[in-house]
Amino acid sequence: MMSVLDILRRIEGGETTAENAIRATMEAIASKEDEIRAFARANADARAGAAGPLCGIAIGVKDIIDTADFVTEMGCPAIYGGWQPRGDAAIVTALKQAGATIAGKTKTTAFAASDAPDTRNPHNLAHTPGGSSSGSAAAVGAGVLPLALGTQTAGSVIRPASFCGAYAIKPSYRLIPTVGVKCFSWSLDTLGLFAGGIADLAYGLAALTGRGDLKLAAAGNAPRIGVVAQYFAGDPDPDGQAALDRAAQAAERAGATVRTIALSDIFGQAWRAQHIIQTFEAKHAFGWEYSERYHDVPPGIRRTLDSAQKIEPAAYDDARRIAHRVRRAMNDVFADIDVLLTFSAPGPAPSGLDSTGDAKFNRLWTLMGMPCVNVPGYVASGNLPVGVQIVAPFGQDDRALYAARFVDEALKKL
Amino acid sequence: MMSVLDILRRIEGGETTAENAIRATMEAIASKEDEIRAFARANADARAGAAGPLCGIAIGVKDIIDTADFVTEMGCPAIYGGWQPRGDAAIVTALKQAGATIAGKTKTTAFAASDAPDTRNPHNLAHTPGGSSSGSAAAVGAGVLPLALGTQTAGSVIRPASFCGAYAIKPSYRLIPTVGVKCFSWSLDTLGLFAGGIADLAYGLAALTGRGDLKLAAAGNAPRIGVVAQYFAGDPDPDGQAALDRAAQAAERAGATVRTIALSDIFGQAWRAQHIIQTFEAKHAFGWEYSERYHDVPPGIRRTLDSAQKIEPAAYDDARRIAHRVRRAMNDVFADIDVLLTFSAPGPAPSGLDSTGDAKFNRLWTLMGMPCVNVPGYVASGNLPVGVQIVAPFGQDDRALYAARFVDEALKKL
Structure with a gap:
C-alpha cells in the first residue's frame, strides 16, 4: 500500500x-x-x-x-x-x-x-x-x-x-x-x-x-488487551476466528497482557438498540427522499425505510436510554485493560458484489462512540484479507492507535 | 395572536x-x-x-x-x-x-x-x-x-x-x-x-x-417551581426582574409551590463552557464560508469566527467535560421541584435593529439540552413584551409545557 x-x-x-x-x-x-x-x-x-x-x-x-x-x-x-x-x-x-x-x-x-x-x-x-x-x-x-x-x-x-x-x-x-x-x-x-x-x-x-x-509516541508499554467474542452478535467465520486468534497470540508473544473478556447481557441489549436508533433516525434523515422520491430510492435502503415507519418514538427513546446506560457500564470493562481486541468482520469478503457483508461486529462500538482501528494481518483462501479490530474508550483515539500499532508490529514479527 | x-x-x-x-x-x-x-x-x-x-x-x-x-x-x-x-x-x-x-x-x-x-x-x-x-x-x-x-x-x-x-x-x-x-x-x-x-x-x-x-392533559397538580436568577450570567433589566417577580407571584397565588433556587458555581462554569463549545464548533461548521468566502461573511459572524480560530481542541474538550458533568449535577436541582422559572431575556427588546439582544439567560439551558418555554405576560413601557422562561429536565417537554400553561393561566388571572 x-x-x-x-x-x-x-x-x-x-x-x-x-x-x-x-x-x-x-x-x-x-x-x-x-x-x-x-x-x-x-x-x-x-x-x-x-x-x-x-x-x-x-x-x-x-x-x-x-x-x-x-x-x-x-x-x-x-x-x-x-x-x-x-x-x-x-x-x-x-x-x-x-x-x-x-x-x-x-x-x-x-x-x-x-x-x-x-x-x-x-x-x-x-x-x-x-x-x-x-x-x-x-x-x-x-x-x-x-x-x-x-x-x-x-x-x-x-x-x-x-x-x-x-x-x-x-x-x-x-x-x-x-x-x-x-x-x-x-x-x-x-x-x-x-x-x-x-x-x-x-x-x-x-x-x-x-x-x-x-501523533504516536515512539515507544511505550505493552498494552493490556481484552479479547471479546461479542457472542450477542453471533458467530464469526472460521477465518474471522483464526485472524483474531493469530492477533491475540502475536500480541502476547510481543509482551502484551492478553485475556478474554466476557461482556454481560446489557451489552447485547445495546447491540440490539443500535439497530433501532439507526433505523428510526434514518426514517427522519431520509424523510424527503422517502416521501417525495419513493420509487427512486434504491431497494435495499427502501426496505430499511419501509420497516422504519413502524418504529415508535417510545422504542427509540428506550434504545437511547439503554445506550446511555451502557456507555457508563463500559467504563468498568476498562478497569484493568487498555483496549479490546475483537473481530473487524465475520470473515473474508463475501463473493459477488451484491452484498457488502455484515456489520454485526461493529454495531456496538459505533453506538458507544468508541474509537476502532482495523489491523490487517491474516489472509484467507482466495487471497482475501481478514483484519482484527482494536477498540479503546471514548476519546482515547491515541490509545487505540498505539495499541493497534503494537498488534500490527507483533503480527509482522510472527 | x-x-x-x-x-x-x-x-x-x-x-x-x-x-x-x-x-x-x-x-x-x-x-x-x-x-x-x-x-x-x-x-x-x-x-x-x-x-x-x-x-x-x-x-x-x-x-x-x-x-x-x-x-x-x-x-x-x-x-x-x-x-x-x-x-x-x-x-x-x-x-x-x-x-x-x-x-x-x-x-x-x-x-x-x-x-x-x-x-x-x-x-x-x-x-x-x-x-x-x-x-x-x-x-x-x-x-x-x-x-x-x-x-x-x-x-x-x-x-x-x-x-x-x-x-x-x-x-x-x-x-x-x-x-x-x-x-x-x-x-x-x-x-x-x-x-x-x-x-x-x-x-x-x-x-x-x-x-x-x-398533547397536554386537561388538568393536574400545581407545579413545584424553583426560581433561578442565574447570577453567573449577570443582572437583568428592571423590567426583566419585574416580569419574573410577577410570574412567580401569579404562580404562587394560583397554588404552585414557589421557592428560590441558588445554582452552585459549576453551573456558572457550564454557562461559560457553552460559549466555547458554540464558537469552536462554528469554526468547523462554517469552515468553507470562512476559508473560501471570507469577505462575503457578514461582519458579526466574521468576528466570531475570527476569534474562534484561536480556540484549541483542549479548551473545547474541557468545555465538553464540564457540560457532561453539569448535566448530571442538574438532576439534583430537580430533586424536589418540577420546573425552573427564570428570565427569557434580560428585559424588553433593545431599540434599533442592529442588535438582536443578549442570550445570556438562555445559554445554560441550551447547553443542558433542557426544554424551555417562553410565557409572555408582562408589558414594559413602549408596549414592549417581556416573557419568562420555564425550564424542565431533559426529555420532559410535556412537563415544561404543563407548567408553562399553569403559569400562563395564573398570569391571565392576576
Whole structure:
C-alpha cells in the first residue's frame, strides 16, 4: 500500500515534488480503475495543494461528503444525479487547509446503506470490497491511494477496511465534524480514515483535526488487551476466528497482557438498540427522499425505510436510554485493560458484489462512540484479507492507535 | 395572536375551510409585511395541504432550513443567494406530512448568528424583534401567523419570543431532528416552535414528532417551581426582574409551590463552557464560508469566527467535560421541584435593529439540552413584551409545557 509518511519523506528529501507525488497517485489510480472501479469521479485537475502537513497527498472523498468542486451523488444518481453542493463539508475544508488534494469522489453504497456500487475487491475481483465506504477502502487496499475518507453508522469503515486489507480508524464519535456529510443517523454517523499503515492514520488524523497529540509516541508499554467474542452478535467465520486468534497470540508473544473478556447481557441489549436508533433516525434523515422520491430510492435502503415507519418514538427513546446506560457500564470493562481486541468482520469478503457483508461486529462500538482501528494481518483462501479490530474508550483515539500499532508490529514479527 | 387550535376548530365546525384558512393567513401576513418585514419570501402559491393534524395551518420556516420548493439563503444572500436545496429538511417533510402549508421562509440573522435582518418588532417598530429567529417570532407575535419554526444555539428561540410577545418552545435537544438545517454548532442547535399559546405549542409539537403524549392533559397538580436568577450570567433589566417577580407571584397565588433556587458555581462554569463549545464548533461548521468566502461573511459572524480560530481542541474538550458533568449535577436541582422559572431575556427588546439582544439567560439551558418555554405576560413601557422562561429536565417537554400553561393561566388571572 501507499504510505503517507513515505511520500512526505520523499518530498522532503528532494526525491520527488508534491506536484509529482500527486501526479503519481493519480496515475496509479487510473492504472487500476478499470479493475476496481473505486471512483465515482476522479479529479482530472488534481494538483498539489498549499503548503501544509498533507501537501503532496491525494485523498479520496466518499461521495456522500459535500464538495464545492465536484458533484456529490450520494451513490444514488436517480435522486442526486448532477447534484452540486454550494460549499465543502467541514472535513473537506480541513483537508484543503492541511494542503491535501482531493483525488476524487469515491464510490459508496446508495446513501451509505446497503445497495452496493460496482466497486470490486482489489485482492479478488470476484468479491465485494465491503461497504458502505466501498471505493475508499478498495483504492487504499489496492495501493493506489495513500489516504481516504469514509463514514460509519454501523460498520462501514472497519468492515470494508478488513475486506480490502487496509488500515482504518473510525475515531471517537464526532472527533471529526460531520457537517456537510449526508446524514443517515445523527447519533451514529462517524467520519473515518483509511490508510496504508497505523502511523499514517495517526498522522492524517492529527493533521485534519489539529490535535497534535494524536501523533504516536515512539515507544511505550505493552498494552493490556481484552479479547471479546461479542457472542450477542453471533458467530464469526472460521477465518474471522483464526485472524483474531493469530492477533491475540502475536500480541502476547510481543509482551502484551492478553485475556478474554466476557461482556454481560446489557451489552447485547445495546447491540440490539443500535439497530433501532439507526433505523428510526434514518426514517427522519431520509424523510424527503422517502416521501417525495419513493420509487427512486434504491431497494435495499427502501426496505430499511419501509420497516422504519413502524418504529415508535417510545422504542427509540428506550434504545437511547439503554445506550446511555451502557456507555457508563463500559467504563468498568476498562478497569484493568487498555483496549479490546475483537473481530473487524465475520470473515473474508463475501463473493459477488451484491452484498457488502455484515456489520454485526461493529454495531456496538459505533453506538458507544468508541474509537476502532482495523489491523490487517491474516489472509484467507482466495487471497482475501481478514483484519482484527482494536477498540479503546471514548476519546482515547491515541490509545487505540498505539495499541493497534503494537498488534500490527507483533503480527509482522510472527 | 392567531391560534392553531382555534383555526382547526373552525374548520372542523364548518365555519371555514382549510383552503380559506390558509388564504386568510396569507392575507394577514401580506397586510403587515410592509411594517414588520418578517419574510425572506412568502409562498405565493400557498394552498391547503393533505389531510392531517395541521391541515389548514400555514407555518413560517426560518430561512436556514432547507426547502425543496423555495430557495434557502441563510440570511446571507452574498454567499447563498438563489441557493436551491434539492430536498426538504426532515422537519419540513414532517410538517408536510402533517398536512401543514409552508407560509414562506422567515427572515433570520445571517447564519443564525448576530447580523440582523431588517425585521421589526411588531409591538414597536423602532425595536428589534430579537434573533436569530427574527421573522418567525415577529410574524407570530404580530398575530399574522399561527405557527413558525426557529432554531436556538444560544437563545435564538426563547429570546425573540420574549421580545415579540409570542409563546415558544425550545424542546429537548434533538427532539426534532436538525437534518437539513444549516449547522452552527452540532452539540447545541435545536429546532423550536413559535405559536399563539401553550396548547398550540403542545399540539404542534405532537403533530410534528408523532409523540401524542405531548398533547397536554386537561388538568393536574400545581407545579413545584424553583426560581433561578442565574447570577453567573449577570443582572437583568428592571423590567426583566419585574416580569419574573410577577410570574412567580401569579404562580404562587394560583397554588404552585414557589421557592428560590441558588445554582452552585459549576453551573456558572457550564454557562461559560457553552460559549466555547458554540464558537469552536462554528469554526468547523462554517469552515468553507470562512476559508473560501471570507469577505462575503457578514461582519458579526466574521468576528466570531475570527476569534474562534484561536480556540484549541483542549479548551473545547474541557468545555465538553464540564457540560457532561453539569448535566448530571442538574438532576439534583430537580430533586424536589418540577420546573425552573427564570428570565427569557434580560428585559424588553433593545431599540434599533442592529442588535438582536443578549442570550445570556438562555445559554445554560441550551447547553443542558433542557426544554424551555417562553410565557409572555408582562408589558414594559413602549408596549414592549417581556416573557419568562420555564425550564424542565431533559426529555420532559410535556412537563415544561404543563407548567408553562399553569403559569400562563395564573398570569391571565392576576
